[in-house]
Amino acid sequence: HLLSELTGGSVAITTDPYKIVLRSELLNHQQVLEILRNRPLEELRSALKEAVERSHFFAWRLVQVAKRMGVLDREAEITAPVVQKLQTALRATPAHQEAYREVVEKDLDVEQTFRVLEKIREGEVEVVDLGKRKEPTPVASLFWKQPAFYLEPVAPKRMRALILASARARLVSEVRVLACVECLQYVEEKKMYELDERPSCPLCGSRRLGMADSTEEEVREALELRRKGRSTKLWRELLGSAKLLERSGKLAALALAGRGVRPEAAQRILSAAGEFGDRFIELVVEEERRALFRSFLSGRSSLKPE
Template identity: 45%
Template sequence: RIESGELELTSLGVRDEPSPLALLAWKKRALTFEPVSPKRMRMLILASTRARLLSEERTFACTKCKDWVEVKPIHKLEDKPTCPKCDSESIGLIEKEPRSVRRILRRVKKSSKSGKKSKTWRELKETSKLLSKYGKTAAIALAGRGLTPKSAEGILSEEDELSDKFLDLVMKEEKKSLFSRYKIS
């Protein structure tokens, strides 16, 4: 269209400030690279981690009566979770489908050796000890990516309240778990 003369380019020459159109482009680019102070960045990371952990869903089950299984997000968990059927504080959590957890609990209830030896049952028992001792904070720690009951217990023995230090410890363990999973040194 320029060759046909339909459009014409005109040079504005050397200017002291950008043209109105160039100014818009510069402002937009400057906003995308706005520097963030280290303190603010740390606050954003901690808030993001807190929100992620609290929104995780897990399957909770009573290891005493073995009749209650429920999936719920951690933020909806009571501070000291109890079984709605038997009022026991022996509540375990696991990242499995409720159907498979119910199946294992039925086997354990029937005194089946395969049920009591299952990895699911062992994990429910381990996590129930942590939840009965530390409450909801244990569930938050266990929601960390790649965290085992043993690593969660290490975190909880150092800091047992949902604080910045607690979140730092969880992130540190998540990082360690990720590196060990991919053998990164």
Template identity: 30%
Template sequence: FNVLFDLHKGTPAYREAVNKVLWEDLDIANTEKVVTMIANGEIEIVEQPLSPIGLWGVTRTKELMQPLRADHMILMALKKRLENETMFASCLFCQNQWRVRVEFAPKRFVCSKCGGIMIAMLKEYDRDNIKLFAKDPETLTAQEKKDVARLRRIANLVNEGGKRAAMTLAGRGVGPESASRILGRSHADEDEFLRDILSAEVLFAKNKRFWD
């Protein structure tokens, strides 16, 4: 919920929603009168147990509890999407590639062809870059050298993080830099881990608007 709120903050839709709440849903004038009367002692506040009507309001008002539930539901939807992603496990040693659905990713990746453990998890658009490791390093262009370094970093993350690294890299716009930061943090639970991935996706979506 907070991530979605921050994503729309400052937009015309956000300002319109705030204005609607302030000027249509809230009775500001009478609220000021009541607060003034309380401050002047004209209205006494008495604490007492929750009344049946008050209890009904607490249990029925979605706004009191929905944000927490919604946050968890969003994270579980994210987890399902990430686990359904199919990526290409790519061996840096022999360039062998095989499809891996993130949900069934192993804790430790090992190439079935050569036994190599430097395995980069790549998306469809990135999979052909594994061919760069079959080329003479002296013939690589500046961009190709950057791609090789990036794939090595991805392979290091996968070697250390296994399935957790694969799930992180499956995020939209989550490259090795963002993934390294996420995997390097200590997370109290799965929700915290997923929330970091979601934040990285939101940041990518924000920046992509400027790139486009």
């Protein structure tokens, strides 16, 4: 919102749990830094409120509230001009206030956003300027590798559905190596959708199948070392996952297929959601976010001078 005012042009934006992407021919990183570091906090709070009221999130909520209150016919055709007129007509009304309340409670965490801005000023959160880079950062590169992307907000209900559908498709397509920790002979790479509901070793029939995000060669080596009485980190990983797969089958494998999801986190997911539904996927995505944050903190620690 402030960047659009500052540049005098439109600034396109897209977000996901890991990043915010801004794009404009008139925008540079110094302008972003200036707002984050130097603008008065009260100006930022006011701008946040105005940005919420101009967002697609607010427009979508306002339409829903207007329909619930009978201000707008439930079968009315909703077009951009209709929404604009609705926003003008309902300003400073209970419908406007209710829509704003729902947005900040369900869609956009305004208070936490403002708290982050405060922490930047207080030095608790550091803003790092990487300058102009020839290559995007690892997190940013995931965005640019997408075959298509749209730099605009999506209505909250649709956004949630898209995120869940995307995560569901990704999880069932993940590839992992399965190994039998009973006979120590069976090793096979599998896609999650190829698994039986209760997978078992085709050689000995045991349900004690471990799973790892490693190569078949690495897993075979870990099993060979185990046969010689040695316990490796990968072997312990296989044992931990085998306990979950023995109890919960394919569902456990899907939880462990989340990026960076550890066995203890997978157990929490399985305890909270007993089927492969929206709640299960939301919990996996949340654990993936935590894993990414841990990785980020670990990377920063390794960069600290001795």
